[in-house]
Amino acid sequence: MNKEHSNFSKSVMITNELGLHARAAAKIARLAMQAEKIIWIIKDDEKVDASSIIDILTLGCSKGTMIKITTDNESDIDVLNDIVMLVEKGFGE
Amino acid sequence: MPDHEIQKEIRLIGTGASPGICIGKAYLVDKEGIDIVEKYFISRKNLDSEIKRFKMAVKNAADELRAIIENAPEDVRRHTGILETHVALLKDKMLYDKTIETIKNERVNAEWALKKVVTGIKMLFHDISDSYLKARSDDITHVSDRIMRFLIGTEEINIGNIDKRVILVAKDLSPADTSQIQLDKVMGFLTDRGGKASHTSIIARTLEVPAVLGLGNATQIINNDDRIIIDGATGIVILNATDQTLSEYKELKARFEERKAFLSRGSHLKAETLDGLSLQIMGNIELPEEVVSVLDHGGDGIGLYRTEFQYLSRNEFPGEDELFDKYKDVVEVMGRRPVTIRTLDINGDKAIANSNGSDEANPALGLRAIRYCLKKPDIFRTQLRAILRAAAFGNVRILIPMISSLDEIRDTKRLLNEAANSLEKEGKAYNKNIEFGIMIEVPSAVILADVMAQEVDFFSIGTNDLIQYTLAIDRGNREVAHLYHPFHPAILRMIKHVTDVGKEKGIKVYMCGEMAGDPFNVPVLLGLGIDELSMNPQSIPAVKNMIRSLKVEDARRFIMEALKQTTTMDAIKLVEASFGEMIGQ
Numbered sequence: 167m168n169k170e171h172s173n174f175s176k177s178v179m180i181t182n183e184l185g186l187h188a189r190a191a192a193k194i195a196r197l198a199m200q201a202e203k204i205i206w207i208i209k210d211d212e213k214v215d216a217s218s219i220i221d222i223l224t225l226g227c228s229k230g231t232m233i234k235i236t237t238d239n240e241s242d243i244d245v246l247n248d249i250v251m252l253v254e255k256g257f258g259e
Numbered sequence: 260m261p262d263h264e265i266q267k268e269i270r271l272i273g274t275g276a277s278p279g280i281c282i283g284k285a286y287l288v289d290k291e292g293i294d295i296v297e298k299y300f301i302s303r304k305n306l307d308s309e310i311k312r313f314k315m316a317v318k319n320a321a322d323e324l325r326a327i328i329e330n331a332p333e334d335v336r337r338h339t340g341i342l343e344t345h346v347a348l349l350k351d352k353m354l355y356d357k358t359i360e361t362i363k364n365e366r367v368n369a370e371w372a373l374k375k376v377v378t379g380i381k382m383l384f385h386d387i388s389d390s391y392l393k394a395r396s397d398d399i400t401h402v403s404d405r406i407m408r409f410l411i412g413t414e415e416i417n418i419g420n421i422d423k424r425v426i427l428v429a430k431d432l433s434p435a436d437t438s439q440i441q442l443d444k445v446m447g448f449l450t451d452r453g454g455k456a457s458h459t460s461i462i463a464r465t466l467e468v469p470a471v472l473g474l475g476n477a478t479q480i481i482n483n484d485d486r487i488i489i490d491g492a493t494g495i496v497i498l499n500a501t502d503q504t505l506s507e508y509k510e511l512k513a514r515f516e517e518r519k520a521f522l523s524r525g526s527h528l529k530a531e532t533l534d535g536l537s538l539q540i541m542g543n544i545e546l547p548e549e550v551v552s553v554l555d556h557g558g559d560g561i562g563l564y565r566t567e568f569q570y571l572s573r574n575e576f577p578g579e580d581e582l583f584d585k586y587k588d589v590v591e592v593m594g595r596r597p598v599t600i601r602t603l604d605i606n607g608d609k610a611i612a613n614s615n616g617s618d619e620a621n622p623a624l625g626l627r628a629i630r631y632c633l634k635k636p637d638i639f640r641t642q643l644r645a646i647l648r649a650a651a652f653g654n655v656r657i658l659i660p661m662i663s664s665l666d667e668i669r670d671t672k673r674l675l676n677e678a679a680n681s682l683e684k685e686g687k688a689y690n691k692n693i694e695f696g697i698m699i700e701v702p703s704a705v706i707l708a709d710v711m712a713q714e715v716d717f718f719s720i721g722t723n724d725l726i727q728y729t730l731a732i733d734r735g736n737r738e739v740a741h742l743y744h745p746f747h748p749a750i751l752r753m754i755k756h757v758t759d760v761g762k763e764k765g766i767k768v769y770m771c772g773e774m775a776g777d778p779f780n781v782p783v784l785l786g787l788g789i790d791e792l793s794m795n796p797q798s799i800p801a802v803k804n805m806i807r808s809l810k811v812e813d814a815r816r817f818i819m820e821a822l823k824q825t826t827t828m829d830a831i832k833l834v835e836a837s838f839g840e841m842i843g844q
Contacts, residue, residue, distance in 0.1 A: 184391060188398045192344040195351070219344070220353040220380055223395050226387030 174243055175208075175236035182256035186227035190257040191219040197248050203239040205246060216249065266499040271474050273449070274740065275494035276460035279469035280512040281447040282505070285485045286425035287478060288432075296407075298371040306366065310359050313369035316409035321349050323405065341398070348402045353380060370410050377403040426489060428481050431735075432459045447489045449477050449496060454740035461773075463491070464795045465549065471496050473737040519800075526557030526800035528807065532785070536811040540803055541599070541793035543771060547588040552796040557803060560596035562719070562793020563658070563771040564589060566603055566642065570610045579641045579648075586649035593653060599719070599771075599793070600646050601658040601698070604628045607638055623727065628661035633670050643678040650690035657693055658719055663701040668714050696769075700724035705753045712764035718757060720789070722772025726750055745774040746830040751783070751822055758788045769793060778805040782838045785811055786818025808841050 180186055186194075198205045198216035205216040209231060214221040216235065227233060233253070237246050252258075301309045324346050348354065354376060361372035377399060384396040426447040448463045448470035463470035469491030481487065481498065488497040488508050492515075497504060531537040541562030542553030553561060569577040569585060590598050606619075606627045619625040632639035646657055659671050672695065679691040699705060700721035708718070722745055727734055729750060732743045744750075754770075761768035769791040774780050776794030778801045784792060785806065794802060817837055824830040 185389060187392065188344045188348070188395050189340055192347045195347065215352070218351050218353045219348055220351050220399060223392070223398075224380070224383040224387070226384075226389055226392045228389040228392060 173236060173238050174240065174246060175234050176246065176250045177232055177234045178250050178253045180227050180229055180231045180233065180253065182259045183229055184259075185229050185231070186222060186225065186233075188219065188223060190259075191222040193252060193257055194222060194249055195219045197245055197252065201237065201239070201242040201245040203237065203242060205235065205237045205242060205249065208234040208236060268501050268504060269480065269498040271471075271477060271480065271496040271498070273471040273474035273477070273494045273496065274454050274737070275470075275490070275492050276454070276472045277448070277463035277468065277470035278492040278515070279447075279467065280488070280490050280492075280508055280515055281426065281469050282486070282488050282508060282512070283424060283426045283446050285428050285449075285481045285483060285487050287481065287483050288427060288429040296370045296374045297368070299368050301362070301366050301368060303366070306363060309369055310362055313358060313362065313373070313406075313410070316369070316406050317349050317355060319409045320402075320405040321346050323409075324349075345398065345402050345405075348398060349406065354399070354403070370407060373403055373406060373410070426487055428477055430478050447491070448472070449474060449481070449487075449489065451475055451477055452735060452737060454734050454737060454743065461795070464797060465545070465552075467797050473740060475737070522800035522804055523556065525804055525807075526555075528557070528803065530559075530803040530806040532806055532809050532811045532814075534810045534812055536785075538785075538789075538806055539791040540799055540806075541597070541769075541771075541791060542796040542799060543793050544589070544796070547585055549796060550589050550592045553799070554592075556796045556799040558796060558799050560654075561589065561593060561598040562769060562791060564598055564600045566601060567605050567610065570603065570605065570607050574611065576607065576611060576638055576641070579645050582642060582645035583648045586645055586655075587652050590649050590653035590655055595654055597654045597656055597694075599656040599658050599696070599769075600649075601660055602629070602639070602642055602646075603632055604660040606631050607635065623724075623733070629659050629667050629671065630661065633667065633674075636674060639674060640678055643675050644682060644689075647675070647679055647682060647689040647691055647693075648687060650693045651688040655690070655693050656696060656717070658696045658698060660698045660721070661701060661724070662697040662699075662711070663703045665707065665710055665714065668697060668711065672714070698724075698771075699757055700728070700772075702729050702753070705757055708757050708760040709764065712760055712766050715766065717767040717769060718761060719769040719771050719793075720754060720757060722750075722770065722774035725753065725772065726774075729753065744827045744831075745772075745780060746783070746834070747827045748822075748825055748830065751787075751824075751830065754787050754789075755818075755822060761790075762788065767791065776802060778802055779834065781805040782809060782814050782817055782834060783821060785809060786814035786816075786821065788815075805841065809838075 182190065195217050207214050207216050207222060207225065209225045209227060212225060214225055216222065235246055235249055324342055328342050357376045358369070358372045361367065361376055362369055365372065380399055381396050384393055387393040424444055424446045426449060427445050428449045431450055431452040445466070445468060447468050448459055450459055450472045451474055453459050453472035460470055460472055469489045471489055471491055471494050474496065477496065485498055488500050488504070529537050530540045539559045541560045542556065542558035543563040543565070544550060544553060544561055545565045545568050550561070569582060586600060604627065606622070606625070626634065646655065649655060662668060679689060682689040694716040696717035696719055697704070697711060697715050698721045699708065699718045704711060723734070726732070726743055726745060730742065730747060732739050734740055734743050758768050767790045770784065770789045771793040775784065775792040776798035781802060792802060821830055821833055824833055
């Protein structure tokens with residue numbers, strides 16, 4: 167098995183009313199900063215660094231957008247799951 | 260043939276917001292209120308200290324934000340979440356790391372690197388379709404502005420380092436911006452946004468400097484140090500003027516100043532119509548220093564003393580003694596002449612926090628003026644006590660802004676009584692026998708005028724807001740600013756209703772909005788029966804002159820016709836047809 171190229175990802179929908187706004191992006195970034203390697207957020211063909219609030223904001227994810235959260239580092243799966251959960255809960259708003 | 264390229268004369272047209280002609284050099288102020296950023300190169304050995312300077316600015320910005328969060332009053336604290344996000348944004352890699360990289364790679368100064376990075380980030384927001392999310396680039400603007408302020412080491416606008424008088428060119432100027440400008444350095448204003456009734460226009464008229472607003476893209480066309488001509492009456496701005504144009508405008512300027520001198524010679528005569536009705540002509544002021552200007556221009560008193568200034572561009576609320584001193588200054592100079600002090604007309608928390616009012620979607624319909632004051636009785640009480648104390652030194656009236664229901668009048672009176680009682684107990688000098696009036700500037704107050712009249716001593720019609728709220732027009736929005744006109748039939752009927760109620764209930768009706776200061780409106784106002792007009796001091800001579808050339812009898816006959824007009828244009832045409840000759844001079 168070639169472990170390096172394996173890729174862990176989950177798709178999740180933005181459910182909160184205002185979409186992925188600054189405060190929500192800040193919550194994601196705070197989690198993503200705990201990862202060893204970069205966690206990516208993918209929307210359509212755009213890919214951004216989840217540890218940068220600004221990068222996340224530039225995706226312009228409104229309510230109902232599907233995003234994919236991905237990493238190629240197995241030990242960051244917990245962080246990835248935390249982010250997915252945060253999005254699913256609608257950022258606790 | 261000359262070998263240098265001859266530049267073509269360019270004419271821009273905007274809204275003439277303050278009359279007068281000036282010829283001078285342009286000074287650009289960035290949209291965010293920061294000076295145009297300079298670019299310079301950093302030598303290799305100084306790169307580290309330049310980066311350190313940037314890091315220090317970010318640290319200071321973060322400390323400042325944290326202090327704001329900590330010092331927020333409890334009820335505001337739940338709104339500080341966005342500020343915490345701003346703290347996080349300061350260190351965001353796309354902003355922080357990228358700026359440091361840019362300083363290093365391009366060997367440029369920190370300001371320039373930051374500006375470049377932020378401009379790049381903002382481009383990324385262009386394509387976002389969701390308007391709320393698109394507007395999140397504002398958060399990045401706020402954050403980078405804060406860093407920039409620490410880098411440049413200045414307040415919002417710094418024109419302190421220019422040693423000559425300039426024409427200020429900006430996208431827009433907020434009241435907080437204008438309160439920080441060294442106004443004696445400004446010979447004219449040009450802005451991309453704003454209209455005739457905006458704050459910048461008011462300031463320009465107060466200073467008697469020409470202003471043309473709502474130009475759209477002046478900041479993109481005009482460069483620093485360009486020589487420009489402004490005609491604030493017609494709204495024309497000229498760049499690269501030919502010699503012929505230049506001498507034409509020099510002559511116009513001389514003629515304008517001659518006319519102004521003529522009017523001011525008659526300014527101390529009474530404002531009495533040909534058939535013997537005399538009106539009180541008052542001045543609007545914002546700063547105690549302007550009292551002199553009111554008296555110089557022949558004002559009979561202060562019809563509107565705006566008190567917001569002491570609450571702007573500072574970190575804490577003004578104390579009672581400070582307010583008292585300011586009010587007393589004005590009251591003493593005016594002697595027996597009335598001084599109408601209007602209580603705080605803004606959201607004080609926002610003014611103090613300097614947060615640009617981004618929390619409310621519709622600040623004009625939000626928590627401001629009397630609504631804010633009644634919600635913050637402690638802050639209001641401080642001002643009421645200061646007013647009552649100043650009233651012991653002269654002829655003070657108190658004026659309450661933005662009244663929309665009777666409860667607000669009663670609650671205010673209760674607080675005013677409490678303030679008087681507490682002063683009594685403390686044995687401080689005060690006077691509570693002062694006239695109590697309300698602004699008529701919300702349509703509901705017009706409709707309830709008969710009810711309100713029973714509880715107050717006078718009405719003062721604030722036409723700026725009354726027109727804005729009645730016609731649902733944001734006067735700062737150039738897309739709709741042209742629809743804003745005091746001769747809209749609905750406005751004329753509303754004012755008529757208020758003056759009718761005033762007569763019936765035996766209370767005086769004053770006017771302190773922009774409408775009162777335009778000689779063109781005088782026949783209408785005289786016909787409607789307004790008892791007292793209050794305006795920018797500079798408008799007093801021309802309005803007095805107009806009154807002296809009219810008969811109130813004619814004006815009353817005329818107004819019956821004017822009220823029959825069904826469109827704004829028809830009403831304007833009727834004034835022109837009936838009084839055009841007098842106004843045209």
